[in-house]
Amino acid sequence: MRWWLLIVVLLVAPDSRAGRRLPEYRYFRALSIDLTGRPPTRAELAELEQPGFDLDAWIATHLGGAGYAERVRRVYMDLLRLEVGPSFAFVPNPLELRRHEILGPAGPENVYFRRGQRRVDPATDGDFCLTADETGQQFPTNAAPIGTAKPVSQATLDARTVLVKPWWLYADYRAALPSDRVAPDWSKRFPGFAPVPGLLVEPDGKTPTTQVRVCREEAQTTETGAVYASGRAGVKKGEPPPAGRLTQPPGDAGFARTNKGRAVSCLSGTGFQSSVECGCGVGLERCVPGAGFVNEPPAFVLPTHTPLGGDAPFESTPQPAAAWERLWWSEEAKHFLDKILLDDRDFRELLTSRATVVNGPLAQFYRFFAGATCCGASADLGYADPTPLVEPAAIPEALVPEDTATWLAVGDRGPYAAGILTMPIFLTKYGSRRARAHVVYSAFLCRDFVADAVRLAPSSEPDLTKRPGCATCHQTLEPMAAYFTRVMESDWTYLPADKLPMAHPACSKAKGQPGACKTIYDPAFPTTLRGAYASQGNAEAGPAGLAAAIAGSPELAPCVAETIAGSLLGRPLAPEDAAWKAELAKTFVAGGYRMRALVKAIVTSARYRDGNDARRQ
Amino acid sequence: MRAGALVLALAACGPAVIAPSATQPLPPHRELAVDTTPKQRPRMMPAEVYLRAYMMWFGGLAPLEVQARARGRQLFDAWDDYLAALGLPDYRIDLPRQTQSNTLMLAAFGRLGEALCVRAVEHDLHDARTPPDQRVVFAFEPIARPSEAQFDERFDVLHRGFLGYPAALAPADRAKRYYALFTQVAAHHPAKPKTPLTGEETAWAAVCAALIQHPETGLY
Numbered sequence: 035m036r037w038w039l040l041i042v043v044l045l046v047a048p049d050s051r052a053g054r055r056l057p058e059y060r061y062f063r064a065l066s067i068d069l070t071g072r073p074p075t076r077a078e079l080a081e082l083e084q085p086g087f088d089l090d091a092w093i094a095t096h097l098g099g100a101g102y103a104e105r106v107r108r109v110y111m112d113l114l115r116l117e118v119g120p121s122f123a124f125v126p127n128p129l130e131l132r133r134h135e136i137l138g139p140a141g142p143e144n145v146y147f148r149r150g151q152r153r154v155d156p157a158t159d160g161d162f163c164l165t166a167d168e169t170g171q172q173f174p175t176n177a178a179p180i181g182t183a184k185p186v187s188q189a190t191l192d193a194r195t196v197l198v199k200p201w202w203l204y205a206d207y208r209a210a211l212p213s214d215r216v217a218p219d220w221s222k223r224f225p226g227f228a229p230v231p232g233l234l235v236e237p238d239g240k241t242p243t244t245q246v247r248v249c250r251e252e253a254q255t256t257e258t259g260a261v262y263a264s265g266r267a268g269v270k271k272g273e274p275p276p277a278g279r280l281t282q283p284p285g286d287a288g289f290a291r292t293n294k295g296r297a298v299s300c301l302s303g304t305g306f307q308s309s310v311e312c313g314c315g316v317g318l319e320r321c322v323p324g325a326g327f328v329n330e331p332p333a334f335v336l337p338t339h340t341p342l343g344g345d346a347p348f349e350s351t352p353q354p355a356a357a358w359e360r361l362w363w364s365e366e367a368k369h370f371l372d373k374i375l376l377d378d379r380d381f382r383e384l385l386t387s388r389a390t391v392v393n394g395p396l397a398q399f400y401r402f403f404a405g406a407t408c409c410g411a412s413a414d415l416g417y418a419d420p421t422p423l424v425e426p427a428a429i430p431e432a433l434v435p436e437d438t439a440t441w442l443a444v445g446d447r448g449p450y451a452a453g454i455l456t457m458p459i460f461l462t463k464y465g466s467r468r469a470r471a472h473v474v475y476s477a478f479l480c481r482d483f484v485a486d487a488v489r490l491a492p493s494s495e496p497d498l499t500k501r502p503g504c505a506t507c508h509q510t511l512e513p514m515a516a517y518f519t520r521v522m523e524s525d526w527t528y529l530p531a532d533k534l535p536m537a538h539p540a541c542s543k544a545k546g547q548p549g550a551c552k553t554i555y556d557p558a559f560p561t562t563l564r565g566a567y568a569s570q571g572n573a574e575a576g577p578a579g580l581a582a583a584i585a586g587s588p589e590l591a592p593c594v595a596e597t598i599a600g601s602l603l604g605r606p607l608a609p610e611d612a613a614w615k616a617e618l619a620k621t622f623v624a625g626g627y628r629m630r631a632l633v634k635a636i637v638t639s640a641r642y643r644d645g646n647d648a649r650r651q
Numbered sequence: 652m653r654a655g656a657l658v659l660a661l662a663a664c665g666p667a668v669i670a671p672s673a674t675q676p677l678p679p680h681r682e683l684a685v686d687t688t689p690k691q692r693p694r695m696m697p698a699e700v701y702l703r704a705y706m707m708w709f710g711g712l713a714p715l716e717v718q719a720r721a722r723g724r725q726l727f728d729a730w731d732d733y734l735a736a737l738g739l740p741d742y743r744i745d746l747p748r749q750t751q752s753n754t755l756m757l758a759a760f761g762r763l764g765e766a767l768c769v770r771a772v773e774h775d776l777h778d779a780r781t782p783p784d785q786r787v788v789f790a791f792e793p794i795a796r797p798s799e800a801q802f803d804e805r806f807d808v809l810h811r812g813f814l815g816y817p818a819a820l821a822p823a824d825r826a827k828r829y830y831a832l833f834t835q836v837a838a839h840h841p842a843k844p845k846t847p848l849t850g851e852e853t854a855w856a857a858v859c860a861a862l863i864q865h866p867e868t869g870l871y
Contacts, residue, residue: 059816119743604694
């Protein structure tokens, strides 16, 4: 009888492989694609076929993984497109160390310099630190040297230049005797950090570079410099440059004339432009190198595409230092978003948080580079030392510039920080105040501006909230754009209220107004900063005010639910989905605006499981 | 009289008047929930997922390692030539993600599939150089001139790997059609080929390439 019982048991026991139906396999494959970022492996299919397989537990496990975070991040990256291309050329003169090849006593060698570097000697002020008499050559901007090189004496080199062990060659460049020089193991310690070969070898193409020769002024390390005014008379139009120069030496700006001798930060563009004491700092850490003299010389070998993340790069090519900066600005936003998703934090922090995450290149940017674009014409109105959007003191000092792999949390960037809204990638991707407001309106409220069907008539009305034909959209857009009044367009320079009040007395003068009264302030609305006319309250609230407004909007949760559900279903939500969308939004809010609960509600719903006909067979 | 009696008799046999009853719903036989949610055809796998799957099928290699291995005999050149065609967005230039296929994309899938399958055959099957437990695509023991049943068993391994479900659940003639492909390719390759692969190895590469280009591989 026992054989008979065995047959009965075999007939009654579920055949797991045969038991799984095609829709179940397809549902599992969809889950795998959306939550792990790849189709299931054969081993995972075998697990699925096990009798005790717990799909809910599998979903819960993978909702905390990197694949899930990447999937959701991709939804918002597709909306925000937070990468900038070469059209945004970030090559401020204070940062860019270019080089000329000269003939030294022992043969060709490179000398690094900054365009526009202030020097006391009028023969070299604002230019290369060696003259035509000394080198036998003239060095035009962005063009090959003119003339025949002659050996530069050692005495001249010693007088005009110094040797430095720079940050791109030494990880311990701040040590008294740096010794941790770039080596093959750096590719593992600092993945992705690869200076172009030209930065690592001498002009002979084979001798490893162990130190670089830099113009003496560029090698200075002081934090502040005294404002320098040459006292030179202004150059008349058509007047030829002084003998031996191809260009006129820089004149004295109004700021320099009125503030001569005053201390100015060497981390600011104003310091670079108006002091002969400001250099690139210890180990040249305030500057980025370029292997050439052109506008954007090659600096780093970078991947052209990283669709699978920075740790799985595709082809790499030599690119300028600006590409290096752009890459890490973008990575900051991605890592910040990943942290919110992986830690399952309140999704509204994407807009409101004062925290961020940084690695070595970003730490270098925030500590040494960010001030370089400040303060331009604002200096004439008294704004010469930048008020940072991100406090340099908040950035961990332990990160060396080449440390691409270590990402550290920054708890509080400062009082003006607001999620991605104050990150360089956002502020440069969306250069204008209106573009910034528009993308936030669209991505986080799921609304857009649709022009009214009116005939446009000529109008001299400067207020777009009133101008016929414009008002339909701009009544909403202008007050939102006003939140970005105090962040310069295509830049991250903050315009502080104590230096640049909403109405500046200097700009109310009938004559002799500084130039900033037309660039920082709006001549069409004389009492306001540019962009603030529609709402001075919003202008003072800043990006954090916009973040708070969006985070408090009842439209945010339905919009996030619609965006995520639409992406996971692979179709825009239809009117028939309205009740479900409302339910999802409720789940999202009840879960503390945490994404994991929302995604779980979507992927376990019948709409997702039976999302297409193939899964219903 | 007889006629009158007949009429009376017929009248007596006429139907009785029946009063209409109230309508009652039919008792339920079984309940079916009507699914009114919108449906659509399967959608494209995101390009990133395809790429990650591709790396996985290549044995978990990094993109540049895949490129190095796939190159040769004009099977593959460089990733940069394919990435845009696969539908990846390029945020730098605001190029959006492609959500519909196109001929260029399908050609790219085809070329990538061929490169993968030929290299995988070389790695997994040729000269039995890789132990069975380390084979990444052809995780089975090949057999010379397999019968249809023997082929089906091995085909199922590929089917699960690329399409994510057993071949037994596929349309009935699928395995048969792939077996026909296998036998045709094997038959049309000479016994001593100029290429490094044998006829049957080439046939397995063809089956793999056809399967990886199957619409279901890239859809979900």
